[in-house]
Structure formats: C-alpha cells, structure tokens
Amino acid sequence: MKNAGRIYLSPPCTGDEERAVIAKAFDSGYIAPCGPFVDEFEKRLAKLANRKFAVAVSSATAALDLAMAEYGVDETWVVIAPTLTFIATVGPAFHRGARIVFVDSDETGNIDITLLEEALKEYRSFSPHLMIIGVDLYGRCSRNGEIARLALRYGAKFILDSAEAVGAISEDGPAGSQGEMAVFSFNGNKIITTSGGGALLCDDEDKAARARKRSQQSRENMPWYEHKEVGYNYRMSNILAALGLAQLEKLPRFIERKKEICRRYKEGLSPFGWEFLPSVEGENYWLTIALAPSQDARDNALRKLEQANIEARCVWKPMHLQSVFAQARVFGGKVSENLFNRGICLPSGSGLSNDDIERILLLLCH
Ligand SMILES: *Cc1c(COP(=O)(O)O)cnc(C)c1O
Numbered sequence: 001m002k003n004a005g006r007i008y009l010s011p012p013c014t015g016d017e018e019r020a021v022i023a024k025a026f027d028s029g030y031i032a033p034c035g036p037f038v039d040e041f042e043k044r045l046a047k048l049a050n051r052k053f054a055v056a057v058s059s060a061t062a063a064l065d066l067a068m069a070e071y072g073v074d075e076t077w078v079v080i081a082p083t084l085t086f087i088a089t090v091g092p093a094f095h096r097g098a099r100i101v102f103v104d105s106d107e108t109g110n111i112d113i114t115l116l117e118e119a120l121k122e123y124r125s126f127s128p129h130l131m132i133i134g135v136d137l138y139g140r141c142s143r144n145g146e147i148a149r150l151a152l153r154y155g156a157k158f159i160l161d162s163a164e165a166v167g168a169i170s171e172d173g174p175a176g177s178q179g180e181m182a183v184f185s186f187n188g189n190k191i192i193t194t195s196g197g198g199a200l201l202c203d204d205e206d207k208a209a210r211a212r213k214r215s216q217q218s219r220e221n222m223p224w225y226e227h228k229e230v231g232y233n234y235r236m237s238n239i240l241a242a243l244g245l246a247q248l249e250k251l252p253r254f255i256e257r258k259k260e261i262c263r264r265y266k267e268g269l270s271p272f273g274w275e276f277l278p279s280v281e282g283e284n285y286w287l288t289i290a291l292a293p294s295q296d297a298r299d300n301a302l303r304k305l306e307q308a309n310i311e312a313r314c315v316w317k318p319m320h321l322q323s324v325f326a327q328a329r330v331f332g333g334k335v336s337e338n339l340f341n342r343g344i345c346l347p348s349g350s351g352l353s354n355d356d357i358e359r360i361l362l363l364l365c366h
Contacts (some may be wrong), residue, residue: 003309005309006309006310006311007309007310007311007347007349007352007356007360008189008311008347008349009189009287009311009312009313009345009347009348009349010189010190010191010286010287010347010348010349011188011189011349011351012188012189012193012195013250013254013349013350013351014193014243014246014247017246017249017250018243018246018247020246021037021242021243021245021246022239022242022243024242025037025238025239025241025242026239028238030238031237031238031239032237032238033216033235033236033237033238034235034238035238035241036238037238037239037241037242037245038056038235038236038237038238038241040241040245041054041056041236041241041242041244041245041248042054042055042056042199042241044245044248045176045184045199045201045248046201048166048167048174048176048248048251049162049174049175049176049177049182049184049201050173050174050176050177051176051177051182051201051202051203052202052203052204052205052208053201053202053203053204053205053207053208054199054200054201055199055200055208055211055212055215056197056198056199056235056236056241056244057197057198057199057200057215057234057235057236058196058197058198058234058235058236059185059187059196059197059198059234060088060161060163060183060184060185060187060198060199061088061091061092061198062198062215062232062234063183063184063198063199063200063234064088064089064091064092064093064133064159064161064183065092065095065232065234066200066211066214066215066232066234067092067159067180067181067183067200067211068092068093068096068098069211069214069232070181070207070210070211071129071131071157073092073093073096073098073129073131074096074097074098075096075097075098075099076127076129077093077096077098077099077127077129077130077131078098078099078101078123078126078127078129078130078131079093079098079099079100079101079131079132079133080101080102080103080116080119080120080123080130080131080132080133080156081093081100081101081102081103081111081132081133081134081135081319082102082103082104082105082110082111082134082135082137082142082336083102083103083104083105083318083319083320083330083333083336084104084105084109084137084315084316084318084319084336084339084340085135085137085161085316085319086163086316087319087322088161088163089133089135089161089163090133090319093131093133098131099127100319100325100328101119101123101328101329101330101331102318102319102320102325102328102329102330102331102333103115103116103119103330103331103332104330104331104332104333104334104335104336105137105335105336105339106335107277107278107335108137108140108142108277108278108280109137109138109140109277109289109315109336109339110135110136110137110140110141110142110143110280111134111135111142111143111147112331112332112335113143113146113147113150115331115332116132116147116150116331117150117154118331119331120132120150120153120154120156121154124154124155124156128155130154130155130156130157131156131157131158131159132147132150132151132156132157132158132159133159133160133161134147134158134159134160134161134178134179135160135161135163135164136160136161136162136164136165136168136175137164137316138164138277138283138286138287138289138345139164139165139166139167139168139175139191139283139284139285139286139287140165140168140277140280140283141162141165141168141169141170141172141175141280141282141283143172144160144170144172144178144179145171145172145178147178147179148172148178148179157180158178158179158180159179159180159181159182159183160176160178160179160181160182160183161182161183162175162176162182162183162184162201163183163184163185163187163190163198164185164190164191164286164287165283165284165286166184166185166186166190166191166192166251166284167191167192167251167252167254167255167284168282168283168284169282170280170281170282171281171282175284176199176201177201180202180204180207181200181201181202181207181211182200182201182202183198183199183200183201184198184199184201185197185198186198186199186240186244186247190286191251191254191255191258191284191286191350192244192247192248192250192251192254193243193244193247194236194240194241194243194244194247195240195243196240197236197240197241197244198236199236200215213231214229214231214232214234215231215232215233215234215235216231216233216235217230217231217233218230218231218232219231250350253350254350255284255285257350257352258284258285258286258288258348258350259285261285261288261348261352261357262276262285262288262348264354264357264361265288265290265346265357265360265361266288268357268358268361268364268365269290269361269364269365272293272364272365273293273297274290274291274292274293274364275290275291276288276289276290276291277289277291277339285348286348287345287346287348288345288346288348289315289339289343289344289345289346290343290344290346291339291342291343291344292342292343292344293342294342295341295342297342298314298341298342298343298344301344301363301364302314302344304363304364305360305363305364308359308363310347310359310360310363311347312344312345312346312347313344313345314340314343314344314345315339315340315343315344315345316340317340318330318333318336318337318340320333320336321337321340346360347360
C-alpha cells in the first residue's frame with residue numbers, strides 16, 4: 001500500500017481519463033499484448049519522436065535489449081555510455097558480454113563530447129564493433145546531433161536512451177528522434193506512465209519489423225509455429241497502451257507543470273547557496289535536480305525531507321563507482337562524481353501542489 005500523506009518523487013498522475021480509457025480497452029475484449037490501442041499508441045509515439053516506426057514493449061530496458069539484438073551485440077563489442085545514468089542504459093549490453101566504457105558528464109550532466117571523442121579514438125582500434133548509447137539525462141536532451149556525427153566519423157552505432165526525456169524537444173529534434181534506434185520509458189515514475197512500459201523508435205522499416213518480431217516470439221509467417229530464431233516476448237498489452245494514450249494527451253500539461261515546479265524551486269533555493277543544472281533548451285523538466293552547497297548539506301537535506309515523509313533521491317550514482325563496474329574504463333569522472341555528491345532529485349510530480357513546494361522549500365532553507 002502507498003504511504004498516505006507521503007510526497008513522492010514523481011508518482012503517476014492519473015485520473016478519470018485514464019480510468020475511462022482502460023475500461024474501454026477492457027470492454028473491447030482486446031485484453032492481450034496486441035490490439036487497436038497498441039497500434040494507436042505506436043502511431044502517436046512515432047509522431048511525437050518524429051520517427052517512422054515505434055514498437056511498444058514492456059519496458060525501456062526491453063527496448064534497449066531489442067536494439068542490442070538488432071546489432072548482435074556480444075563480447076566482441078565495445079559499448080560507450082555516459083557514466084552518469086541509470087544502470088538500465090547499459091544493462092542489456094552488459095548481459096550480452098560487451099565491454100562497457102564510461103564517459104564523464106559536462107556541466108549539464110549529459111555526456112562530455114570531447115571525452116566521448118577520446119574514447120572513440122582509443123577504442124576504434126580495439127574493436128570494429130563500436131556502439132555509443134547516448135542518454136537524455138533527466139529529460140534534458142544531450143548533444144545528439146554532435147554524437148551522431150562522431151558516431152559516423154568513428155564507425156560506431158548510435159543508440160539513444162531517451163527513457164527520461166519523453167516530450168523534450170532539442171535543436172536536433174524531439175527526444176527519441178536521434179540515433180539508429182532510440183527508446184522511451186513509461187515506468188511508473190517517468191513523466192508519463194503505462195505502469196510499466198517502453199518503446200523502441202527508428203526510421204528503418206526492416207529494423208522495426210525485426211524488432212517487432214523479436215518482441216513477440218519470432219514466429220515465421222506460416223500456418224504452423226515455425227521459428228528460425230528465438231524471440232523475447234516483450235510486447236506491451238492493449239490495456240496498458242490505452243493508459244499510455246490517455247497519458248500522452250496530458251503530456252504537454254505535465255511539462256508545463258513541472259517547468260513551473262522547477263522555476264519555484266530555483267527561485268526559493270538559489271538565495272541559499274543551492275545551484276541547479278543549467279537549463280537545457282526544450283527539456284521536459286521530468287525531475288528538478290538541485291545541487292546543495294556541499295555534500296553535508298545534501299545529506300542534511302535528504303534527512304530532513306525523509307523525516308517529513310517526503311521522498312527525494314540522490315542523483316544517479318555514476319556507473320564507474322559501482323562495484324559491478326569496478327573493472328570498467330572511465331574517461332574523466334570528476335564532474336559526475338561532484339553531481340552525485342551534491343545533487344538531489346526534488347519531488348517533481350505533475351500533481352505536486354504549490355503548498356507542497358512551499359513546505360519543501362521551508363524545510364530546505366532552514
Ligand atoms: C528508467 C530508465 C530506464 C529504464 O526504463 P524501464 O522502462 O524501467 O526499463 C533506462 N534508462 C534510463 C536513463 C532510465 O531513467
């Protein structure tokens with residue numbers, strides 16, 4: 001059960017519209033991982049990301065795994081990713097045995113392009129199978145046009161993890177529009193949710209068809225069950241796609257509200273020595289990230305919020321500091337470590353009230 005009265009970091013924001021469309025999906029009889037709502041959700045997602053194709057699946061992690069399957073990522077591959085991210089970014093590549101190489105952030109929190117190029121230069125000679133997995137961290141698009149150019153120059157594949165950035169729009173285009181393939185997440189705490197879910201986005205018809213086939217059981221088009229390869233069963237259910245459609249309708253409002261929440265946090269905390277990640281054009285404001293004056297102040301703030309039954313979290317712990325990646329190479333590292341030591345994700349739910357924000361500010365300023 002949910003903890004009554006607790007303020008959560010980014011809880012689902014749902015209402016009568018979601019209830020109604022789920023009931024409609026239920027009554028339609030399509031209670032399966034296919035159906036008209038999945039088709040419609042995919043169409044709308046492709047449009048949102050300015051892509052030709054979208055494949056709705058059970059999570060962004062699953063979508064990333066389908067991208068790894070498309071390129072046959074295995075132990076001969078080097079996969080370069082930002083160190084400051086959620087572990088799911090590199091999870092599927094890790095499980096396929098790829099060598100994972102991490103790159104530090106620039107001051108925005110996103111991958112440092114200069115260090116990324118250094119990593120590409122060095123690892124190009126190491127393996128012909130090179131991949132960049134970019135991340136639009138906290139709903140803020142990274143310099144994806146530049147990453148795409150680097151990928152081309154160094155013969156790397158470019159996959160984009162836009163799990164947190166649904167609805168963001170950068171100068172390179174909307175979130176999810178860059179890279180050979182990109183992914184969205186609709187997990188419960190993301191800006192829009194299907195309770196759990198994700199999507200794979202791309203422009204190549206054959207890649208989309210293969211991903212779709214693998215997202216089922218890779219059955220051949222025969223009257224009997226014929227298999228030339230083994231699938232993954234990652235499909236999204238029709239009921240959840242209906243929920244996603246209702247959430248998509250609200251996405252512009254969610255972004256507006258989160259922007260306002262961020263503005264108020266900045267206004268309230270800046271006079272007290274708090275800093276913020278520099279704004280990035282077209283971000284979706286999924287979470288407001290505040291940087292405490294010091295690590296002690298960060299710890300103090302987390303403690304006070306928890307005592308008041310308010311959920312806040314540390315910034316992602318960089319991957320190069322994780323024991324599971326103790327052997328992994330990292331280019332730089334200090335910038336992400338500083339963001340981790342001082343950063344705090346503040347409650348940023350679209351349903352957060354102004355009174356809640358003022359309560360949080362009072363706690364943090366005293
Ligand atoms: C949430 C998240 C994921 C994973 O999304 P799921 O849908 O939960 O699998 C991947 N990458 C990043 C950066 C995320 O924040």
